[in-house]
Amino acid sequence: MATASAPGKVYLFGEHAVVYGEPAVPCAIERRARAEVTERDDDHVRIDTADLGLEGFVAEYGPESAPTVEAPDSLLEAGLAYIDAAVREARDAADAPDAGLNVSVESDIPLGAGLGSSAAVVVATVAAAAHELGLDLDSRDVAERAYRAERDVQEGEASRADTFASATGGAVRVEGDDCRSLEAPELPFVVGYDGGSGNTGELVAGVRRLREEYGFAADTVSAIGDLVRDGEHALAEGDVEELGRLMDFNHGLLEALGVSARSLDAMVWAARQAGAHGAKLTGAGGGGCIVALDPTEQTETALDLTAECEQVFRAELATDGVRLE
Numbered sequence: 001m002a003t004a005s006a007p008g009k010v011y012l013f014g015e016h017a018v019v020y021g022e023p024a025v026p027c028a029i030e031r032r033a034r035a036e037v038t039e040r041d042d043d044h045v046r047i048d049t050a051d052l053g054l055e056g057f058v059a060e061y062g063p064e065s066a067p068t069v070e071a072p073d074s075l076l077e078a079g080l081a082y083i084d085a086a087v088r089e090a091r092d093a094a095d096a097p098d099a100g101l102n103v104s105v106e107s108d109i110p111l112g113a114g115l116g117s118s119a120a121v122v123v124a125t126v127a128a129a130a131h132e133l134g135l136d137l138d139s140r141d142v143a144e145r146a147y148r149a150e151r152d153v154q155e156g157e158a159s160r161a162d163t164f165a166s167a168t169g170g171a172v173r174v175e176g177d178d179c180r181s182l183e184a185p186e187l188p189f190v191v192g193y194d195g196g197s198g199n200t201g202e203l204v205a206g207v208r209r210l211r212e213e214y215g216f217a218a219d220t221v222s223a224i225g226d227l228v229r230d231g232e233h234a235l236a237e238g239d240v241e242e243l244g245r246l247m248d249f250n251h252g253l254l255e256a257l258g259v260s261a262r263s264l265d266a267m268v269w270a271a272r273q274a275g276a277h278g279a280k281l282t283g284a285g286g287g288g289c290i291v292a293l294d295p296t297e298q299t300e301t302a303l304d305l306t307a308e309c310e311q312v313f314r315a316e317l318a319t320d321g322v323r324l325e
């Protein structure tokens with residue numbers, strides 16, 4: 001049996017624009033997904049995940065047989081797609097295309113809420129499955145395999161940002177296929193969660209349509225790229241106040257691209273009014289989480305009192321990326 005865990009992330013800057021080759025700076029946070037993988041005697045895959053559906057979710061399938069499980073198709077697809085793609089990548093890496101595996105996944109990261117739950121699940125599953133099949137991948141190899149798995153599931157619409165941040169940990173910079181780690185000062189992240197989620201595929205497709213239809217939407221995407229380049233300087237200088245101002249600006253540009261939501265805006269404004277350095281939505285948007293920078297407790301208190309906010313927590317930068325447990 002092999003077990004691996006991998007962290008989720010928040011975006012300091014650059015989600016969505018990163019899909020079109022602009023740079024982005026995601027930061028891994030101490031909320032993890034764990035995958036436990038055991039090789040089987042046959043060539044079946046059994047996936048067991050406690051976090052999908054009320055009673056958890058189990059599916060078993062072989063090379064010729066479809067998954068047998070009592071669940072609506074959409075749940076079945078959602079539950080299987082990422083883990084199945086991760087299993088395929090690990091089997092391919094280990095040159096064991098027919099290896100049978102039992103995979104059990106559980107996670108502290110809310111689903112579809114902008115904290116990179118899909119990437120963390122995929123990264124942990126690739127690392128644990130490869131290890132169980134006798135192959136120890138380094139974090140860059142795990143990141144590359146996990147990226148391919150996410151890209152498959154999201155029909156080509158994925159950047160390397162989430163999977164690289166999850167695999168290596170820390171603050172990272174991703175621009176196309178150039179992925180590197182960054183030095184970061186102490187970043188006092190506060191996360192507000194509205195209890196909802198957004199559909200990454202649909203939100204990315206919406207931005208693509210706007211960008212094709214309006215020149216100024218394409219300019220908005222490039223403006224996010226310019227903002228990220230400025231943000232990198234602020235990060236290198238440890239200028240947390242400037243980082244906050246740029247986060248505010250980034251939220252405005254994401255809002256213009258149609259990926260915010262009333263609940264996200266309400267939480268962003270609550271954080272700003274409480275004196276946060278800055279606040280923005282994180283990840284694909286549409287619902288889910290915002291991230292604010294505030295070393296004091298005021299943003300947490302204000303979000304606690306905000307009707308649209310279901311949960312608020314402080315997020316520590318995760319210095320470890322994927323690790324075998």
Ligand SMILES: Nc1ncnc2c1ncn2[C@@H]1O[C@H](COP(=O)(O)OP(=O)(O)OP(=O)(O)O)[C@@H](O)[C@H]1O
Pocket residue numbers: 033049050051052077078079080081082105106107110111112113114115116117118119121162198199200201282283284285
């Ligand atoms: N614990 C889990 N067990 C099984 N599948 C999971 C788990 N967590 C996430 N997933 C898969 O990831 C999907 C959510 O991924 P999605 O990319 O939409 O959101 P996210 O990664 O949480 O947020 P974002 O990409 O915006 O940061 C779920 O629908 C599910 O298929």
Ligand SMILES: C[C@@](O)(CCO)CC(=O)[O-]
Pocket residue numbers: 014015016017018019114116157158159160161162200204282283284
């Ligand atoms: C919206 C997006 O930029 C981030 C989702 O966490 C999509 C991606 O980069 O794959």
Ligand SMILES: [Mg+2]
Pocket residue numbers: 116117118119162200
């Ligand atoms: Mg995702």
